[in-house]
Amino acid sequence: xxxxxxxxxxxxxxxxxxxxxxxxxxxxxxxxxxxxxxxxxxxxxxxxxxxxxxxxxxxxxxxxxxxxxxxxxxxxxxxxxxxxxxxxxxxxxxxxxxxxxxxxxxxxxxxxxxxxxxxxxxxxxxxxxxxxxxxxxxxxxxxxxxxxxxxxxxxxxxxxxxxxxxxxxxxxxxxxxxxxxxxxxxxxxxxxxxxxxxxxxxxxxxxxxxxxxxxxxxxxxxxxxxxxxxxxxxxxxxxxxxxxxxxxxxxxxxxxxxxxxxxxxxxxxxxxxxxxxxxxxxxxxxxxxxxxxxxxxxxxxxxxxxxxxxxxxxxxxxxxxxxxxxxxxxxxxxxxxxxx
Amino acid sequence: xxxxxxxxxxxxxxxxxxxxxxxxxxxxxxxxxxxxxxxxxxxxxxxxxxxxxxxxxxxxxxxxxxxxxxxxxxxxxxxxxxxxxxxxxxxxxxxxxxxxxxxxxxxxxxxxxxxxxxxxxxxxxxxxxxxxxxxxxxxxxxxxxxxxxxxxxxxxxxxxxxxxxxxxxxxxxxxxxxxxxxxxxxxxxxxxxxxxxxxxxxxxxxxxxxxxxxxxxxxxxxxxxxxxxxxxxxxxxxxxxxxxxxxxxxxxxxxxxxxxxxxxxxxxxxxxxxxxxxxxxxxxxxxxxxxxxxxxxxxxxxxxxxxxxxxxxxxxxxx
Numbered sequence: 001x002x003x004x005x006x007x008x009x010x011x012x013x014x015x016x017x018x019x020x021x022x023x024x025x026x027x028x029x030x031x032x033x034x035x036x037x038x039x040x041x042x043x044x045x046x047x048x049x050x051x052x053x054x055x056x057x058x059x060x061x062x063x064x065x066x067x068x069x070x071x072x073x074x075x076x077x078x079x080x081x082x083x084x085x086x087x088x089x090x091x092x093x094x095x096x097x098x099x100x101x102x103x104x105x106x107x108x109x110x111x112x113x114x115x116x117x118x119x120x121x122x123x124x125x126x127x128x129x130x131x132x133x134x135x136x137x138x139x140x141x142x143x144x145x146x147x148x149x150x151x152x153x154x155x156x157x158x159x160x161x162x163x164x165x166x167x168x169x170x171x172x173x174x175x176x177x178x179x180x181x182x183x184x185x186x187x188x189x190x191x192x193x194x195x196x197x198x199x200x201x202x203x204x205x206x207x208x209x210x211x212x213x214x215x216x217x218x219x220x221x222x223x224x225x226x227x228x229x230x231x232x233x234x235x236x237x238x239x240x241x242x243x244x245x246x247x248x249x250x251x252x253x254x255x256x257x258x259x260x261x262x263x264x265x266x267x268x269x270x271x272x273x274x275x276x277x278x279x280x281x282x283x284x285x286x287x288x289x290x291x292x293x294x295x296x297x298x299x300x301x302x303x304x305x306x307x308x309x310x311x312x313x314x315x316x317x318x319x320x321x322x323x324x325x326x327x328x329x330x331x332x333x334x335x336x337x338x339x340x
Numbered sequence: 341x342x343x344x345x346x347x348x349x350x351x352x353x354x355x356x357x358x359x360x361x362x363x364x365x366x367x368x369x370x371x372x373x374x375x376x377x378x379x380x381x382x383x384x385x386x387x388x389x390x391x392x393x394x395x396x397x398x399x400x401x402x403x404x405x406x407x408x409x410x411x412x413x414x415x416x417x418x419x420x421x422x423x424x425x426x427x428x429x430x431x432x433x434x435x436x437x438x439x440x441x442x443x444x445x446x447x448x449x450x451x452x453x454x455x456x457x458x459x460x461x462x463x464x465x466x467x468x469x470x471x472x473x474x475x476x477x478x479x480x481x482x483x484x485x486x487x488x489x490x491x492x493x494x495x496x497x498x499x500x501x502x503x504x505x506x507x508x509x510x511x512x513x514x515x516x517x518x519x520x521x522x523x524x525x526x527x528x529x530x531x532x533x534x535x536x537x538x539x540x541x542x543x544x545x546x547x548x549x550x551x552x553x554x555x556x557x558x559x560x561x562x563x564x565x566x567x568x569x570x571x572x573x574x575x576x577x578x579x580x581x582x583x584x585x586x587x588x589x590x591x592x593x594x595x596x597x598x599x600x601x602x603x604x605x606x607x608x609x610x611x612x613x614x615x616x617x618x619x620x621x622x623x624x625x626x627x628x629x630x631x632x633x634x635x636x637x638x639x640x641x642x643x644x645x646x647x648x649x650x651x652x653x654x655x656x657x658x659x
Contacts, residue, residue: 041472067472073502078461078495085465085479088445089400091472093465108492112453113462120437121451124659155657179659 020198023191025165026130027056029172030094032202034064037092040176043070043079044096053098054132054191080106080129084114084181087127094176100133100185101145114181115156124179130172132188133161134226134276135308135324140315146225146277146308151183152254152286158182158207159253163228165196167251170205178207187226194229210257212264216246219334220264222287223274224250227325231274234330243338253283261287262294269300270337274330279307301340306333341555348618350413351393351550353627355385355606358409360631361418364639365425369585376425376438379405383548383580386605387512388482389413390553391575394561395480400448400466402459402481406512406579408440410482415447418634422642430641435648436656456487460496460509467505467570478564480508480557486517486525488534497572501538506564508557509572512547514579519591535572547575548605578603 020028033040042057048071051058061069072079076097083093097103103110110129117125135144151159158180162168168186175182213228214235223231228249235245246264250257265271271291273284284305291303306325314320343351362380369378381388388410392401395414403410408421423431424442432442433451443451450466452459463481470477487493488511500507511531515522528534535542541563545556553575560571578600582589613619 070503073495073498075491075495075498077492078464078499081458081461081492081496082465082468082499085459085462085467086469086472087465088450088462089466089469091469108455109458109461112455113458116453117451118659119657120433120441121443121445122656123445123451158658 018197018200019195020165021192022165022168022186022194023054023056025169025196025198026172026186028198029169029176030057031060033173033176034060034068037176039090039092040094041068041070041086041091042094042096043072043083045072045074045098047071047096052096054188056096076102076105077109081109081113083127084109084117084125087125088117088123092126092176094128094130097129097131099143100131100147101142103129103131103147110151110157110181110183111154115154117156118180119156125181126179128172128175128182128184130184130186132191133185134187134189135313135320136189136226138315138317138320141312144313144320146185146275148183148185148253149277149282152283156181157254160184160207160251161224161253162186162251163190163225163249165194166198167205167211167249169198170203171207171251173202174204174207177204182207185225189226190229205251208252208255208257210260211249211251212246212260213249214245214247216244216268218244218268218338219270219272220246220248220261220268221272221274221330221334222248222250222261224253224283225276227274227276230325230327231330233327234334237327237331238334241335243334245334250283256286256290258290258294261291265291265295266298269298270340271299272304272306272333272337274306274325276308276324278310279305280310282307301337304333304337306330341558343551343554345618347393347554348551348613351389351554352609352613352619354389354393354409354412355550355609356627357412357418357631357634358385358389359606360635361409361421361638364635365422366585368425368639374425375427378425378585379440379583380581380585381406381409383600383604384512384514384577385409386550386553386609387510387547387575387577390550391480391482391510391557393554394558395448395478398448398475398477399561400450400463400477400479402450402452402463402479403440404452404456404482404484404487404512405440405454406484407482408442411443411449414449416444416449418638419641422638423645426642426645427647428642428645429648430645457481457483457490457493457496460492461499463509464496464500464505464507467500467507467564468503470506471503476565478506478508478561480510480561482510482512484517485511485513485515485522485531486520488531489525494537497535497538497540497570500570501540504567504569506567507570508560508564509570510557511572511574513574513576516579516583516592518583518587530574532572532574540570540572542572542574544574544576547577548603548608550605550609
């Protein structure tokens with residue numbers, strides 16, 4: 001079985017390109033960290049022989065062996081807890097939860113054991129829990145959720161939500177090298193749809209730093225995950241309306257890079273937040289509160305949110321499309337805010 | 341298995357020290373001198389001490405709220421136990437954690453949590469870690485009877501069995517989960533039979549006889565260390581105090597307590613050691629004096645220790 005790395009290298013050689021998909025970027029980060037550090041191992045359901053439900057770890061078992069790539073029984077509490085135990089005794093486990101919707105099955109181990117360990121015992125818990133989240137794949141209420149806000153409310157965890165292949169690779173490497181529990185959500189809609197040139201050399205992206213993906217003058221749009229692409233599309237369309245959007249990709253939900261947000265809002269005086277998660281107590285609420293707190297006198301309009309409604313993620317395509325914020329919704333909200 | 345004199349005396353010493361610590365904790369609690377709740381393991385000393393003595397350096401131990409004295413044979417200083425209950429900065433958690441939720445990874449003692457048995461899976465993970473790193477160590481975890489109703493218990497046993505990990509799972513069956521009797525917790529008569537579902541060796545032993553506990557757990561520990569997989573051991577005992585300090589335990593019939601008082605693990609063991617000549621009257625007096633001084637020093641240490649500083653409130657949430 002050829003590995004992701006070999007496949008990417010072969011493709012690159014043929015085409016003289018270095019493009020990798022979002023999924024390949026994640027595979028490469030895992031592969032390179034397994035090569036770099038003997039203490040790193042992967043554990044999760046169907047990740048070994050089968051190569052993972054999304055084939056992120058295809059070929060890994062053959063190369064690294066069953067002591068590094070562990071097929072776990074179907075028990076999220078059991079193997080998340082076990083990963084914590086391994087992290088407390090010298091290893092650096094990377095857990096795959098097959099779909100982010102199932103992470104709640106291991107909730108207690110994450111929030112009561114992993115998150116509260118260092119504050120009470122000063123012991124590092126170097127564990128990464130990575131999981132595909134997000135909607136858009138007609139996968140229904142139990143394979144489409146965006147649970148990032150839950151974990152942002154738990155002191156002791158870091159929560160990462162990369163929106164591009166480049167960021168996904170660099171942030172996953174940082175997460176694996178971090179001594180704290182990191183919850184790493186990969187947007188599954190982006191897995192095979194988004195491609196990008198990746199550098200050959202080893203690089204990391206710091207956790208807790210947002211990235212201005214496009215500079216603009218009129219409105220600061222704060223977003224993350226798959227909504228980054230729709231926000232960029234909206235920004236393209238708004239140029240013809242004479243509206244210049246600044247697009248901030250949070251990349252990390254906790255700790256939140258408030259400085260980058262506030263600097264931008266002080267420049268544009270208008271702010272909107274776009275996220276796929278539901279509205280109430282989503283990250284948008286926290287971003288809005290921070291802007292209101294630190295940049296109130298700079299604001300020249302209300303802080304707007306474009307989000308999913310407070311409902312479960314529906315299955316039927318017409319309902320799911322209505323659930324998800326669309327480019328039109330972003331354009332509409334930005335135009336209203338611009339004209340305020 | 342022949343238990344040598346040194347170990348016999350240590351088992352005796354740690355049970356006595358453990359009980360003395362808990363008796364002092366109770367009186368300090370009743371006097372209102374400590375802000376912490378208390379969870380006493382009176383009557384269960386043979387299990388906690390016997391199991392902890394069966395481990396070696398480099399092994400890990402995961403306790404429940406009621407097992408703090410299991411930390412003593414693993415090297416925990418009694419001063420730390422009192423400082424923790426006082427909420428002092430000199431405790432292993434620097435006042436962040438209460439009661440018996442303290443630990444020290446340098447001694448293989450996990451800083452556990454209130455949810456039970458959350459450290460069954462965590463302990464299985466330590467066993468996995470030993471196996472992956474080819475270290476000759478064993479991970480031992482305690483649970484109560486009630487907590488065997490929870491998924492964590494079953495997932496940990498399944499995980500450890502499927503991966504054949506060097507783990508020992510001890511259930512202290514003291515018949516009550518807070519106020520809930522086992523008849524309302526489970527349909528099995530013996531908790532050890534739950535091991536059958538995981539094709540794991542399981543046994544039920546007398547939890548009030550420290551030599552029985554030590555020998556059986558040592559056997560399971562040796563088996564795990566030899567790469568022969570995990571074991572579930574149910575040690576039957578009785579919780580002789582309420583769930584916590586404020587619990588008058590009026591749901592337990594007095595006759596039941598009276599029956600178990602006659603099975604007190606320390607009284608019976610002391611009588612046995614005296615009878616077989618392992619322990620003299622003079623040695624008992626010497627142990628008593630030593631323990632009294634140790635407890636006095638520990639309480640004084642906790643009393644005199646400073647509280648944490650308010651300005652350190654938000655430190656250490658992250659590494």
